[in-house]
Amino acid sequence: MITMRNALFATTCLLALNAGQANAHWLYVTNEKDDTVSVIDTETNEVIRTIPVGERPRGVTLSQDFKRLYICASDSDAVQVMDVATDTIIHDLPSGADPEQFALHPDDRHLYIANEDDALATVVDTQTRTVVAQIDVGVEPEGMAVSHNGKWAIVTSETTNMAHWIDVETQSLVDNTLVDQRPRDAEFTLDDKELWVSSEIGGTVSVIDVETRQIKHTISFEIPNVTKDRIQPVGMELTQDGKLGFIALGPANHVAVVDRTDNYNVIDYILVGRRVWHMALTPAEDFLYTTNGVSGDVTMVDVGTLKPVKTIKVGRFPWGATILPKEHIPAN
Numbered sequence: 001m002i003t004m005r006n007a008l009f010a011t012t013c014l015l016a017l018n019a020g021q022a023n024a025h026w027l028y029v030t031n032e033k034d035d036t037v038s039v040i041d042t043e044t045n046e047v048i049r050t051i052p053v054g055e056r057p058r059g060v061t062l063s064q065d066f067k068r069l070y071i072c073a074s075d076s077d078a079v080q081v082m083d084v085a086t087d088t089i090i091h092d093l094p095s096g097a098d099p100e101q102f103a104l105h106p107d108d109r110h111l112y113i114a115n116e117d118d119a120l121a122t123v124v125d126t127q128t129r130t131v132v133a134q135i136d137v138g139v140e141p142e143g144m145a146v147s148h149n150g151k152w153a154i155v156t157s158e159t160t161n162m163a164h165w166i167d168v169e170t171q172s173l174v175d176n177t178l179v180d181q182r183p184r185d186a187e188f189t190l191d192d193k194e195l196w197v198s199s200e201i202g203g204t205v206s207v208i209d210v211e212t213r214q215i216k217h218t219i220s221f222e223i224p225n226v227t228k229d230r231i232q233p234v235g236m237e238l239t240q241d242g243k244l245g246f247i248a249l250g251p252a253n254h255v256a257v258v259d260r261t262d263n264y265n266v267i268d269y270i271l272v273g274r275r276v277w278h279m280a281l282t283p284a285e286d287f288l289y290t291t292n293g294v295s296g297d298v299t300m301v302d303v304g305t306l307k308p309v310k311t312i313k314v315g316r317f318p319w320g321a322t323i324l325p326k327e328h329i330p331a332n
């Protein structure tokens with residue numbers, strides 16, 4: 001027999017569950033060694049499911065309407081397209097050989113892909129599923145970025161030590177900026193006035209003036225009791241307010257926090273998991289999630305306090321990360 005008290009309790013539980021779901025984002029993490037994607041509920045900070053995908057998944061991003069998840073399945077030589085509502089791979093895109101990182105143009109149609117083995121950048125039309133351009137760049141292209149205004153696509157080449165500037169209108173290489181050794185990630189500031197490029201072996205981040213395409217500042221790092229050779233900048237996240245930059249420092253197991261408004265000074269180092277690769281900020285930028293390859297986990301960092309608050313176990317060698325905002329989570 002259902003009593004009024006039991007019914008009230010059930011209603012309260014349902015409302016609490018719905019409230020939790022309403023406050024949660026989904027964090028997608030690619031697991032390079034497991035050929036899977038972990039999905040983390042940011043309300044409970046637990047893995048809620050694990051999705052099998054292609055071989056050696058690395059780069060990951062969402063479409064502008066948040067209905068499709070793009071996954072670089074590097075050893076499958078494909079960019080896979082997953083339906084967010086069903087967790088189903090609906091088709092593959094032609095990506096060129098060994099896609100590692102990519103960036104989606106603001107038009108939500110053209111995907112710019114770095115092909116590490118072929119020294120190419122491949123441009124794919126996600127609607128027609130065809131290659132519309134392939135652009136010769138430096139040796140071992142890795143990082144990829146597209147400016148917010150849609151004018152520039154950037155490729156970083158690990159061996160050539162350059163950031164390559166592609167004019168999106170003509171799909172042609174128009175300039176190169178020499179940076180430190182083994183550049184990995186590239187990120188534009190929200191106003192597109194600066195391009196940041198991390199250099200893994202050089203141990204620096206180059207801040208490049210977009211108008212002149214020249215380096216205006218070089219950020220270096222020094223962590224007590226950590227040798228220089230272990231400080232290897234890779235993934236980066238820049239806050240939309242233009243103040244902070246977060247730099248993953250690889251085997252140094254720390255994330256550097258840079259204050260852009262204070263002459264690019266490093267204001268803190270946050271201890272996270274082993275071999276931190278990439279990161280994702282929540283939409284409100286109140287939390288930062290890092291993928292830690294060797295320890296096989298994700299660290300949740302409180303941006304307000306710059307302190308790690310939780311470690312979440314995922315698959316083997318987590319690499320890429322992207323966040324689906326709560327308002328775009330599909331209804332069950």
